[in-house]
Amino acid sequence: MDGTRTREKRDMEPDMSTAPLADLKILSLAEQFPGPYATMLLSDMGAEVIMIERPGVGDPARQFPPLFRALNRGKRSVALDLKSADGLAQFRTLAQTADVIVEGFRPGKLAALGAGFEDIRKINPSLVYVSISGYGQDGPYRDRAGHDLSYEGVGGLLADQADAGQAGPLPTVPLADIGAALFAAIAILSAVVSSQRTGQGRYVDVSMSDAVVSMLTAFLVPAANGTPLGEFIAEPAYGVFTCKDGKLMTLSIAHEDWFWTPFCDVIGKPELAGLKGRERVARKDALREEIAAVLVSKTRDDWGDLFDRAGVPWGPLHSLVETLDDPHVRARQLLRTMTQDGGKTETFLVQPLKFDDFDSEISGLPPEIGADNDSVFAGGSD
Numbered sequence: 001m002d003g004t005r006t007r008e009k010r011d012m013e014p015d016m017s018t019a020p021l022a023d024l025k026i027l028s029l030a031e032q033f034p035g036p037y038a039t040m041l042l043s044d045m046g047a048e049v050i051m052i053e054r055p056g057v058g059d060p061a062r063q064f065p066p067l068f069r070a071l072n073r074g075k076r077s078v079a080l081d082l083k084s085a086d087g088l089a090q091f092r093t094l095a096q097t098a099d100v101i102v103e104g105f106r107p108g109k110l111a112a113l114g115a116g117f118e119d120i121r122k123i124n125p126s127l128v129y130v131s132i133s134g135y136g137q138d139g140p141y142r143d144r145a146g147h148d149l150s151y152e153g154v155g156g157l158l159a160d161q162a163d164a165g166q167a168g169p170l171p172t173v174p175l176a177d178i179g180a181a182l183f184a185a186i187a188i189l190s191a192v193v194s195s196q197r198t199g200q201g202r203y204v205d206v207s208m209s210d211a212v213v214s215m216l217t218a219f220l221v222p223a224a225n226g227t228p229l230g231e232f233i234a235e236p237a238y239g240v241f242t243c244k245d246g247k248l249m250t251l252s253i254a255h256e257d258w259f260w261t262p263f264c265d266v267i268g269k270p271e272l273a274g275l276k277g278r279e280r281v282a283r284k285d286a287l288r289e290e291i292a293a294v295l296v297s298k299t300r301d302d303w304g305d306l307f308d309r310a311g312v313p314w315g316p317l318h319s320l321v322e323t324l325d326d327p328h329v330r331a332r333q334l335l336r337t338m339t340q341d342g343g344k345t346e347t348f349l350v351q352p353l354k355f356d357d358f359d360s361e362i363s364g365l366p367p368e369i370g371a372d373n374d375s376v377f378a379g380g381s382d
């Protein structure tokens with residue numbers, strides 16, 4: 001089993017009727033990354049996600065097809081101009097039967113068009129309305145423009161560069177986007193449960209910069225109380241090392257003596273096994289050099305076998321292509337291959353939650369702008 005499942009575009013679409021979020025209808029006006037990622041996760045669990053896109057333009061992420069397609073498979077697309085009376089009326093018609101609206105515009109923009117929470121709750125009191133923005137709906141930065149890097153900077157994710165007083169490498173993973181998406185998904189699920197219990201909808205304000213701050217809870221709380229966690233990742237055997245074959249591996253001994261002791265035995269340094277955490281941290285630079293000198297003597301596979309037998313935490317450091325081909329990633333069945341019209345195949349990732357009675361699936365390929373206008377307003381599902 002290679003861990004990749006194949007689905008034909010239309011005639012082999014999975015049955016999502018038993019999915020955890022079957023019958024949940026989400027209207028998404030959120031573009032770019034956070035909203036699309038959040039709604040994609042929910043789509044994989046059975047939610048019907050209808051993107052509301054600007055006619056002829058659509059989500060700006062369509063300028064980067066690989067990004068757009070990665071985040072928007074399994075959804076439907078309706079093209080509406082909310083600045084027009086007809087477009088707004090059609091949107092309000094859809095909102096009457098929706099469970100959730102997700103939007104990602106600047107604070108107040110949809111309210112100015114007559115499509116804000118207070119407008120929609122009048123026609124659908126039980127609807128959940130989630131706004132994703134850079135800095136939230138209030139506060140001094142409310143109207144400031146930004147992208148992921150700015151939110152990471154404000155939120156403390158680049159604190160090492162601030163402490164050093166100089167710029168370093170830019171982060172390659174948009175953690176503010178991803179964090180906001182995950183919090184938005186939590187918000188949607190929480191508010192839907194509340195709505196189903198009380199019959200009353202809720203408004204949820206999701207801030208990307210807030211998401212970064214929250215993700216740094218384990219670091220910001222100690223800093224706020226004068227006990228920063230700098231030593232937490234200062235261990236000599238917590239890092240990336242080069243092996244004999246030139247391949248990179250990670251060691252992740254953070255503070256546990258019970259990992260350090262067998263590690264020292266495996267690398268032939270039993271005289272270091274008795275060092276406790278603070279001693280290791282105090283000597284971290286010299287110890288790291290010793291470790292590096294030993295690890296370069298064997299291949300990564302050889303060390304991996306030895307560390308696995310000894311219970312030492314380690315892992316291969318992969319490129320993106322290597323990750324896709326990793327036997328564990330494939331065994332976890334995170335990949336899905338679908339066939340486009342014309343026979344071309346395309347591989348996607350499904351969300352990582354595994355239920356005892358439901359295996360996440362992708363219900364379709366990414367839609368063209370407005371591809372579902374007719375079927376959605378006719379009340380159909382195809």
